[in-house]
Amino acid sequence: MAAAGTLAKQEQILVLDPPTDLKFKGPFTDVVTTNLKLRNPSDRKVCFKVKTTAPRRYCVRPNSGIIDPGSSVTVSVMLQPFDYDPNEKSKHKFMVQTIFAPSNTSDMEAVWKEAKPDELMDSKLRCVFEMPNENDKLNDIEASKSAPVLNTAKQDGPMPKPHSVSLNDTETRKLMEECKRLQADIMKLSDENRHLREDNLRFRKVAHSDKSGSPTALTLRDNGSNPLPSLLVVIAAIFIGFFLGKFIL
Numbered sequence: 484m485a486a487a488g489t490l491a492k493q494e495q496i497l498v499l500d501p502p503t504d505l506k507f508k509g510p511f512t513d514v515v516t517t518n519l520k521l522r523n524p525s526d527r528k529v530c531f532k533v534k535t536t537a538p539r540r541y542c543v544r545p546n547s548g549i550i551d552p553g554s555s556v557t558v559s560v561m562l563q564p565f566d567y568d569p570n571e572k573s574k575h576k577f578m579v580q581t582i583f584a585p586s587n588t589s590d591m592e593a594v595w596k597e598a599k600p601d602e603l604m605d606s607k608l609r610c611v612f613e614m615p616n617e618n619d620k621l622n623d624i625e626a627s628k629s630a631p632v633l634n635t636a637k638q639d640g641p642m643p644k645p646h647s648v649s650l651n652d653t654e655t656r657k658l659m660e661e662c663k664r665l666q667a668d669i670m671k672l673s674d675e676n677r678h679l680r681e682d683n684l685r686f687r688k689v690a691h692s693d694k695s696g697s698p699t700a701l702t703l704r705d706n707g708s709n710p711l712p713s714l715l716v717v718i719a720a721i722f723i724g725f726f727l728g729k730f731i732l
Contacts, residue, residue: 497579499606500519505611507611511567512564514561518558523551528551529549535575542561543561578608
């Protein structure tokens with residue numbers, strides 16, 4: 484009882500958040516981290532040290548240090564993975580021990596060793612393990628469902644998008660006009676090719692009927708087999724394929 488009274492003489496100067504419980508929410512198949520905020524409302528520097536009854540189960544960063552006047556420090560408490568038993572209550576506890584920093588704080592180990600019991604301040608926190616309940620699961624599901632809707636709203640929100648659509652429409656109209664023009668050229672070349680084929684057949688008949696093999700018949704035969712119109716048709720078809728491919732992509 485006397486020892487307890489001695490520890491109670493100096494009230495904790497730091498403000499802890501949370502003040503009494505460190506809550507860890509499962510599942511505990513991976514590292515679970517909770518934060519402890521230490522705020523120094525005084526006008527003096529304060530040394531702190533974080534201790535636990537289960538040092539192998541937790542990783543604390545930072546576990547000690549100095550807090551300037553009016554400043555705060557966030558301590559991350561990381562619970563290592565373990566097999567959770569809901570029937571077993573946690574007996575783990577943490578203690579935040581503090582002392583006003585002396586003028587010479589170069590050797591922190593010496594500061595804590597030389598500290599008098601009535602200069603020490605401490606706060607105890609218990610560890611609470613929680614598994615997510617059904618309401619939390621439902622909330623997570625609803626949040627996951629609503630997330631795509633919010634993303635869609637963000638994507639549809641910006642105004643420049645309609646401008647880009649109108650620009651694509653302009654390019655589409657140009658491509659359609661170009662395709663129509665090329666189709667008209669192809670039809671024209673097809674007609675010319677058909678006429679040339681008819682002339683070619685006619686010239687061949689004349690050539691076959693001409694037994695003397697005169698130069699005139701040979702000349703007409705050469706003119707009739709000229710492949711230039713067919714080549715133009717192929718080139719035009721290639722151009723149309725290029726513009727149609729650009730339009731589709």
